[in-house]
Amino acid sequence: MSDKVTVLVAGSWGTALACVLADNGFRVSLWTRSDEQANEINEHHTNRKYLPEAVLPANITATPSLAEAMQDTQAVLIVAPSKAMREVCRQLKPFYHEDMLCVHATKGFETESLKRMSTVISEELGAKESNIVVLSGPSHAEEVVKRMPTTVVVASRNERAAAAAQTLFMNEEYFRVYTNLDMIGVELAGALKNIIALGAGMSDGLGYGDNAKAALLTRGIAEMVRVGSEMGANPLTFAGLAGIGDLMVTGTSRHSRNWRAGYMLGQGKSLDEVMDSMNMVVEGIRTTQAAHDMSRKYDVQMPIAEQLYRVLFEKSDPREAVEALMGRDPKNEMESMKLEIWQQWHS
Ligand SMILES: NC(=O)c1ccc[n+]([C@@H]2O[C@H](COP(=O)([O-])OP(=O)(O)OC[C@H]3O[C@@H](n4cnc5c(N)ncnc54)[C@H](O)[C@@H]3O)[C@@H](O)[C@H]2O)c1
Numbered sequence: 001m002s003d004k005v006t007v008l009v010a011g012s013w014g015t016a017l018a019c020v021l022a023d024n025g026f027r028v029s030l031w032t033r034s035d036e037q038a039n040e041i042n043e044h045h046t047n048r049k050y051l052p053e054a055v056l057p058a059n060i061t062a063t064p065s066l067a068e069a070m071q072d073t074q075a076v077l078i079v080a081p082s083k084a085m086r087e088v089c090r091q092l093k094p095f096y097h098e099d100m101l102c103v104h105a106t107k108g109f110e111t112e113s114l115k116r117m118s119t120v121i122s123e124e125l126g127a128k129e130s131n132i133v134v135l136s137g138p139s140h141a142e143e144v145v146k147r148m149p150t151t152v153v154v155a156s157r158n159e160r161a162a163a164a165a166q167t168l169f170m171n172e173e174y175f176r177v178y179t180n181l182d183m184i185g186v187e188l189a190g191a192l193k194n195i196i197a198l199g200a201g202m203s204d205g206l207g208y209g210d211n212a213k214a215a216l217l218t219r220g221i222a223e224m225v226r227v228g229s230e231m232g233a234n235p236l237t238f239a240g241l242a243g244i245g246d247l248m249v250t251g252t253s254r255h256s257r258n259w260r261a262g263y264m265l266g267q268g269k270s271l272d273e274v275m276d277s278m279n280m281v282v283e284g285i286r287t288t289q290a291a292h293d294m295s296r297k298y299d300v301q302m303p304i305a306e307q308l309y310r311v312l313f314e315k316s317d318p319r320e321a322v323e324a325l326m327g328r329d330p331k332n333e334m335e336s337m338k339l340e341i342w343q344q345w346h347s
């Protein structure tokens with residue numbers, strides 16, 4: 001088998017995961033959108049726009065040619081923003097064969113269709129579902145390229161595919177990889193946590209304290225479990241790395257774009273001002289839009305996502321959003337977590 005793995009695209013997370021694969025001894029081909037970016041990576045071993053401080057291993061080669069990137073490769077990793085996933089897969093299709101392992105590490109939905117990324121991939125590539133894997137969990141690119149200890153989860157409906165992805169990415173030095181068979185849960189958790197992280201940032205931007213943030217993260221998980229269960233996820237997945245683990249990282253880290261965007265909104269900036277100040281993708285914004293439609297489609301209450309939707313898309317005041325959440329009807333904590341769903345999965 002070839003020792004080459006192909007990574008699409010060369011943003012911050014694609015580049016960081018390319019470094020992990022390179023450290024694990026693979027020849028990595030990194031697909032870039034421009035000659036300029038490929039030249040920078042090949043000549044200087046840097047990708048300054050996305051990871052200013054990182055020095056990339058020499059066994060990463062960049063190319064703007066997909067044909068070259070995919071030649072003689074054993075597996076492909078796709079890390080496109082959710083918005084670009086379908087388009088990237090369409091370009092990849094002529095070079096992909098259905099037996100190839102395909103891992104994606106994107107956290108979001110196709111907002112128009114509410115489809116998960118693995119569905120978009122299998123529709124466009126004709127990939128066998130048993131060859132698609134999602135990689136998710138608490139993992140900021142900035143820390144991974146510094147080889148700081150990180151744990152992630154790789155999920156697939158197929159145990160063999162998940163184990164193959166675990167073998168590709170895991171190393172004993174700094175990157176520990178768990179497997180999970182609940183692909184729906186891992187994909188939903190990775191996408192939905194970004195909404196709650198936006199809310200956590202907004203709370204900090206408003207000047208609220210630790211109590212408010214802990215409340216948002218905890219009630220956020222309840223909201224994720226409710227909608228996830230309706231969509232076929234195992235609720236226990238939300239207690240794992242892709243759920244609570246990633247929520248902790250994204251809702252509290254200075255590296256988080258979602259937290260930062262929320263923080264600026266809390267400080268009174270408009271969505272346009274926030275977007276103009278970021279040169280990297282903030283998935284939580286599109287995901288909030290998707291959640292707004294999902295809560296109606298699946299008839300599930302998502303009060304935090306709903307309030308964020310109003311702030312983001314209806315110019316509602318963040319302080320009023322918090323008041324609306326605090327002033328909701330009294331509830332029983334367990335009932336609102338849909339405890340019966342947990343019991344159902346245990347029986
Ligand atoms: N950055 C992280 O630490 C991190 C960690 C885990 C997961 N993720 C997820 O990974 C995904 C990508 O995020 P990122 O941080 O790498 O984003 P980024 O903004 O750093 O990079 C995005 C990349 O996508 C490319 N791109 C955009 N539109 C494209 C198109 N139409 N065709 C081809 N390429 C296109 C850009 O040129 C850029 O290279 C997101 O879903 C994000 O949630 C990011």
Ligand SMILES: O=P(O)(O)OC[C@H](O)CO
Pocket residue numbers: 107137138139140197246249250255256257258259281282283
């Ligand atoms: O920087 P963010 O907010 O896009 O989060 C990135 C990852 O999802 C963290 O695990």
